[in-house]
Amino acid sequence: MTTAHESETTKMQVPVKPNSLADVAQVLRTPGTKAIGTGLETRGIHAWFGKHHALSNISLGFAAGTVTALIGPSGCGKSTFIRTINRMHEFIPGAAMAGEVLLDGKDVYAPGTDVTKIRLQIGMVFQKPNPFPSMTIGENVLSGLKLAQLKVDNKDDLMQECLERAGLWSEVKDRLGAHGGSLSGGQQQRLCIARALAVRPQVLLMDEPCSALDPGSTLRIEDTIRHLSETMTIIIVTHNMQQAARVSDYTAFFLSEGGPGQMIEVAPTSDIFSRPQDQRTENYVTGRFG
Amino acid sequence: MSTQELQIPLPREITTEPRRSDKIFRGVVTIGGLSSLVLLGLIALFLGYRGFEVLRQEGIGFITHSDWSISTDDAGNVIDSHFGLAAMLVGTILCSLIAVVIALPISVFSALFLNFYAPEWLKKFLITVIDMMAAFPSILFGIWGFLVLMPSIEYWAKLLHRYLGFIPIFDMQVPVFTRSPFVAGVVLSIMIIPIITSVSREIFSQAPLDRIQAAYALGATRWAMIKAVVIPHGRSGVIGGAMLGLGRAMGETVAVFTVLNIVFQINWEMLLGAGGNVASLIILKFGDASPYEIKALMAAGLVLFLLTLLVNGLANLIVKTTGKSGR
Numbered sequence: 072m073t074t075a076h077e078s079e080t081t082k083m084q085v086p087v088k089p090n091s092l093a094d095v096a097q098v099l100r101t102p103g104t105k106a107i108g109t110g111l112e113t114r115g116i117h118a119w120f121g122k123h124h125a126l127s128n129i130s131l132g133f134a135a136g137t138v139t140a141l142i143g144p145s146g147c148g149k150s151t152f153i154r155t156i157n158r159m160h161e162f163i164p165g166a167a168m169a170g171e172v173l174l175d176g177k178d179v180y181a182p183g184t185d186v187t188k189i190r191l192q193i194g195m196v197f198q199k200p201n202p203f204p205s206m207t208i209g210e211n212v213l214s215g216l217k218l219a220q221l222k223v224d225n226k227d228d229l230m231q232e233c234l235e236r237a238g239l240w241s242e243v244k245d246r247l248g249a250h251g252g253s254l255s256g257g258q259q260q261r262l263c264i265a266r267a268l269a270v271r272p273q274v275l276l277m278d279e280p281c282s283a284l285d286p287g288s289t290l291r292i293e294d295t296i297r298h299l300s301e302t303m304t305i306i307i308v309t310h311n312m313q314q315a316a317r318v319s320d321y322t323a324f325f326l327s328e329g330g331p332g333q334m335i336e337v338a339p340t341s342d343i344f345s346r347p348q349d350q351r352t353e354n355y356v357t358g359r360f361g
Numbered sequence: 362m363s364t365q366e367l368q369i370p371l372p373r374e375i376t377t378e379p380r381r382s383d384k385i386f387r388g389v390v391t392i393g394g395l396s397s398l399v400l401l402g403l404i405a406l407f408l409g410y411r412g413f414e415v416l417r418q419e420g421i422g423f424i425t426h427s428d429w430s431i432s433t434d435d436a437g438n439v440i441d442s443h444f445g446l447a448a449m450l451v452g453t454i455l456c457s458l459i460a461v462v463i464a465l466p467i468s469v470f471s472a473l474f475l476n477f478y479a480p481e482w483l484k485k486f487l488i489t490v491i492d493m494m495a496a497f498p499s500i501l502f503g504i505w506g507f508l509v510l511m512p513s514i515e516y517w518a519k520l521l522h523r524y525l526g527f528i529p530i531f532d533m534q535v536p537v538f539t540r541s542p543f544v545a546g547v548v549l550s551i552m553i554i555p556i557i558t559s560v561s562r563e564i565f566s567q568a569p570l571d572r573i574q575a576a577y578a579l580g581a582t583r584w585a586m587i588k589a590v591v592i593p594h595g596r597s598g599v600i601g602g603a604m605l606g607l608g609r610a611m612g613e614t615v616a617v618f619t620v621l622n623i624v625f626q627i628n629w630e631m632l633l634g635a636g637g638n639v640a641s642l643i644i645l646k647f648g649d650a651s652p653y654e655i656k657a658l659m660a661a662g663l664v665l666f667l668l669t670l671l672v673n674g675l676a677n678l679i680v681k682t683t684g685k686s687g688r
């Protein structure tokens with residue numbers, strides 16, 4: 072694992088020239104020094120499905136290079152919230168939203184914004200692995216480039232880099248020409264992560280990426296998330312509180328009490344689990360409901 | 362217990378006793394399912410029976426020669442007859458291929474427009490119009506083709522001839538542009554657009570939502586998403602639709618009859634006003650055919666029937682071999 076890590080870090084072009092692996096780790100751990108962009112912020116996000124008010128007044132900051140976990144019971148609007156961030160929410164007929172999503176200080180909903188560019192900067196991994204079945208593994212990794220009509224000089228290097236960062240390279244390097252559907256569920260999900268990485272997003276949204284996977288695959292993906300957070304800002308929805316504790320720097324607790332979903336509390340992850348401020352958060356993280 | 366050797370049993374026979382209601386229902390659907398097969402078989406049998414004499418007389422020449430003549434003496438006895446369908450078969454294939462080549466892209470683009478671009482009200486309206494087109498009597502297409510299309514299409518036919526004449530099928534020796542396979546093909550294409558469109562629309566609308574979302578989430582434009590997800594998913598279904606259209610075009614009678622010049626000479630020059638069509642031949646000759654000629658027409662019907670089956674079989678084969686990768 073150490074060697075893979077070394078080769079990754081050289082590829083990532085750390086701005087400060089590191090002398091040792093420990094230096095690299097130090098650079099990587101300081102939020103904002105290495106990750107692309109200056110982070111993401113949402114201000115007063117509301118979301119509706121037709122008349123149904125699903126989400127109310129979510130304001131959250133996501134510093135560059137951090138991992139934020141969104142937790143909360145089913146139906147409290149976690150998916151809806153992250154789908155407003157990369158403007159996937161608007162695909163649902165009758166869906167509406169209010170508020171601002173600021174990426175590097177610019178509102179992604181500002182008139183005249185090219186929404187396809189936004190989605191290149193804010194990648195997404197879905198709950199159910201969804202590789203393109205008509206494409207090979209290699210083509211899947213590079214599919215974003217084709218879809219967005221981007222050009223790169225060395226496709227093979229990019230493909231290998233993305234698969235390495237997604238922790239899948241060693242498993243598929245001999246069968247890049249096989250179809251994406253021939254992989255196991257966990258491998259497919261890592262393929263989807265590799266695919267999202269290939270267009271070099273600065274933010275990665277993950278909607279319960281492990282909920283359809285076995286424990287082994289889950290651990291591998293968590294590993295991947297920790298590595299990725301060195302270069303990007305990650306927001307992950309999870310039902311699994313151990314997972315939130317393992318991978319995230321910050322945790323936000325969402326809850327719907329009959330009405331629209333709200334954000335009850337956000338804090339460094341260790342605080343959320345050890346000394347939550349709100350009684351409802353405590354009830355949830357101690358498993359008393361939800 | 363440990364001293365006794367383990368007796369490996371034979372596998373049990375597993376039976377189920379369906380309920381009476383289930384049995385009755387099964388009977389009903391079995392009859393329904395088999396009736397179309399039986400009908401098809403009976404029709405083929407009938408055509409074969411009636412046409413047998415002529416088929417035996419002409420042998421393989423019935424599909425390799427181009428001839429249609431019969432002479433009788435005063436008493437009505439057949440003195441001499443030559444029946445050969447080659448020109449009609451070539452014409453049938455030519456006209457219906459032209460129809461599919463024109464109709465397929467139009468239908469696929471219509472289906473994509475309806476599914477992914479059209480606003481809801483326009484979509485509903487257009488679907489109604491297209492469905493109406495499918496129910497439109499074919500004689501009206503024929504008359505429209507004859508009165509409206511034929512005079513105006515000559516210009517386009519000449520253009521094709523001028524610029525693509527170096528390709529054999531666009532070439533012609535005698536400049537006769539009316540009543541050509543091209544005109545018939547265009548009329549047929551309009552008749553098969555509804556079926557290909559509706560099959561394509563159906564298959565496109567089943568494109569998996571999670572893949573569509575995956576494409577959008579990767580920064581795809583709508584067209585890029587369609588190319589990456591919808592078209593690979595729908596490819597085999599669209600081919601199936603095209604084959605349905607081809608089948609319909611091959612069997613179409615009245616509309617083709619109205620706009621096509623039937624000539625007993627094999628002609629691949631699609632712009633030339635000399636074509637053939639098995640179904641049209643049958644109506645052309647049926648009215649005043651002698652009993653023996655009727656038998657020849659029945660044999661022609663059987664050949665058309667077999668040709669349609671062959672094309673459908675090929676279509677299934679194509680759908681099966683190309684279908685897997687897209688899903």
Ligand SMILES: Nc1ncnc2c1ncn2[C@@H]1O[C@H](COP(=O)(O)OP(=O)(O)O)[C@@H](O)[C@H]1O
Pocket residue numbers: 120123125143144145146147148149150151152163332
């Ligand atoms: N496509 C949709 N159409 C209508 N209502 C929806 C849709 N998706 C989600 N909702 C509603 O929005 C609320 C939040 O859902 P969601 O964001 O999926 O919750 P979570 O991801 O936290 O489980 C729920 O009440 C749900 O019923």
Ligand SMILES: [Mg+2]
Pocket residue numbers: 149150151278
């Ligand atoms: Mg959800």
